[in-house]
Every structure is written in structure tokens, then in C-alpha cells.
Amino acid sequence: MYGRKPVLEALDDPALEVDKVILADTVRGPNAAEIQRAAKSAGVRVERASAHRVKVLAGNGKQDQGVLADVVAPRMRPLATALGSRAPERVLVLDGITTPANVGMILRTATAAGLGGVVVPRRGVAALDPLVVKASAGVAFRAPVLRCGTAREAAELLVEAGYGLYALGASGDGSLFDVDLPRRAAFVLGGETNGVSAEVAELVAGWVSIPMPGEVESLNVSAAAAVLSFELVRRAVTTRS
Template sequence: MARSSHAMLTGVPPRSPKDTFITVYGRKPVLEALTDPRLIVDKIITADNARGGSLSAILAAAKDRGVPVQQATAHRVKVLAGNGHHDQGVLADVVAPKMRPLPDYLEELAQLPGDTPCALLVLDAVTNPGNVGMVLRTATAAGIDGVLLPRRGVPAIDPLVIKASAGVAFRAPVLRAATAAEGCAQLRAAGIRVLGLAGDASVSLLRDPLPERVALVLGNETDGLSDAVRAELDGTVAIPMRGGVESLNVASAAAVACYELLRRREA
């Protein structure tokens, strides 16, 4: 594929569509995106064998908003949607204005004074789309600067994630890296302390000091932090537990972490 003229002039490769758009598939979600005035829909792609009244409504809504419509084979639509069972022959690329590659965020942070705080979350192999969506909603509500969603090991932002976030996923401050471990390494190289949430940690998230620039890593719902990510941590912190409870659901742990970071920022 030819590079854009901007890329050739600057030497910076063009941003991947996966770091620019959220792909919505299925007829109802696509129609909802088209009829939501808060969302910018870049394009619609329909399967060349798609038929039906609901498709007509999608095409009419796209025409009303001036959204281009492209056709592709049914197989191509399934590949682009990343879901072979629920695309229903149509998808939409919706602009996610706060989603960007992690290096873009770090470059912007580097231009700020060194004492400028930042608070980030990293999801390490969190596989439940409902949990991902709830984390994005909570992090956005608490004003977290970014949530690192690696391209591998975490579900794509799909209709299940969007539903769990109550639509907030479209405007969440999502940062992208290839893997959680690679993202953690980039954060540490930029001077951000990376701390994993772990039940056996001796440092308390609620009581002990935290760095001004910190990223908290949330592990898998069952297995916790992966070995690859543990190798990239500066340390671990724990959420205090009482009443014999061993751990919290990852979305609940994220809520505690987000609002503790907000509390410290506003103190």
C-alpha cells in the first residue's frame, strides 16, 4: 500500500486504522452509530450479498449523513469485523477521537514539564469484553489519562465492549501497543513507574505513597498478572482486603484504583 504524502514528507508512518477507528458490526449497532449525532462515522462496508429492510435503513441513514458506503465480499466483511457469526453483512468504522498509539501519547507527555503528573491503567490479558467495557467507562469517568489496551491479549473494542461501557468506549482515552509487556516497557523507558495490582503485595494502594507518574496494571480475571508483564514491573501494590475476601473482580479493582488515583490528584 502506498504511503500518504504526509508520511513521505515527515518520515512518520501513517497511523493504523486499528488505532484510529472502532469497528462496529451488526445491523442494529451500525444503525445506532449512524443515528448518534455525537459519533463521526468514517465509512460503512456492506457484504455484496446483504439484503433486507434493516440494510435499507442503514443505507438511508448513511446517505443522510454523507457517510460513504463500500461493498466487499461477505468473507471480507467477516475478516474486517473479526467476528464470523454476528456481523450480519455490515460494519462501520467509527472515529475514536481519544484513541492513539502509546508512542504518540508519550511524545506529547515529553513536551510537558517533568513534574506534570499522569495516571494510566494497563490491561494485561483481561479477556472478558464486559470487564473491558466497564474499565473504560470507569477510567473515563475518573479522568484517567489513558487506558492501555494491547492489540493482542485483550478483546477488540466491539459491540460487547461498547455495550458494557454504555457507549463511553467511543470517547475513552485508549492507548495502543502490540502487547501489554511491550507497552509497559515503553512506559518505563519514558520515566513512568509501572506497578501491578497484586493481592500479595506489601505496598497498599490506599495508604502508601505513589509516584506522580504511574501506570497501574490489571491482570487476567483468573490468573492475574502474566509472567511477561511481571518482568516489566517496577513493583506491585495491593488493594486492602477485609472479611476473608481474597480478590475483587477486575472491573471492581479498576474502579477502586481509578478513584484512588483521582482522590490523590485532587488532594
């Protein structure tokens, strides 16, 4: 997390665990003092680094304001690790979703629905930055985020692990509400402009769609993710009852 205000908010949030704050050696005066006071109050150490180092770590030289914080995300782990003996049964895969607001809202919705994992590749998807955190209303830090290099890599790992891989699209072969799902299933959510990428599409077992009697062409990807997530909740509740 980078930027003066987001870092101060993280330090002031008792629900978050901040490992450390890194402050550029060019940040002096009241701004530096404010951050140092907040960190001391939260029991968080402050390290000094060059302005260049802070920019490299933040990955955003225009908005870091010379300060960043390492915030602990306890449920974040590599996808390959998650596919072990206690692999999640239902997983979302983000493929080419580049709008931070959409990524943040999907993380919030999936966490609320109790899904076991959301694959957020490091390439081709919006970075997990303050814009994503803001859109998730802070939930991104405790979301079940699974990391890998690309959506294609995620698809290959999931198929190899025995998951049924489905893509969500307006022209899917069957309705989301009717499709029979295997015990483990992963759903690919495509980008805002181009949808599911060709390299991932060739690995999917089937395409499903959300019925829209109102003749709207498609939903925003975060809205579609919400429908999908809570359809999976409905199925789980029905199975238990």
C-alpha cells in the same frame, strides 16, 4: 463496529462520528435499505464489499451480519505516540483481560475518572468490539485508549519513558491507599484467571493491593479498576487543594 443493530445505533447517535459504512454485496432487501436510509440521514457514505471482505474487516464472521461501520475514536492513539512531550501522568495497562464486559467497564470508569490513558494491547486482551462498546455504554469511543502489540511491550515502553510501573494484586506489598507514587505511574491490571502475566511481572517496580477487611479474597478486575481510578482522583483533588 459490526452487526446491523449496533451499526444502526451508531448512525442514530449524534455524539458519534461515523466515517463510513461497509455493506456486504450479499445484503439485500429491507435490511440493506434500512441501513442505507440511516446512513443517508446521517450523511455517511456506504461502500459495498464482498461478504468475505466484511468478515475479514470485522474479525467475527459469525456476528457481522454483513455490515460494519468505521466509527471515529478521537482519543485513540498508539502508546508510543502518547509517551511524547505531553504524556499522561496516570495510565492503566490491561494484561490478559479477555472478558469484553470487563474491558468495557474499565474504559468507562477510567474515562469518568479522567485518567490520561488505558493501554489496550492488540494481543491477549479482548478486542474492541460491540460487546466492549456495549459494556462501556458507548464511552469506549471517546475513551483515552492507547494501543500497542502486547502488555509486555507496553510495560517496556512505560519503564523506558520513566514511569513507575505497579501491579495490582491481592497479595501486594503495600496498600493502594498508602503507596507513594512518582509523578508518572502506570498500573497493571491482570487477567480474570491468571492475573498479571510473568513477562510483565518481572518489570514492575512494586505490587499494591486494595485492603479488604471483609476477608473477601479478591474483587472483579473491573471493580478493582474502579477503586484504583477513583483513589487516583482523590489524590489529585487532595494535591490541588
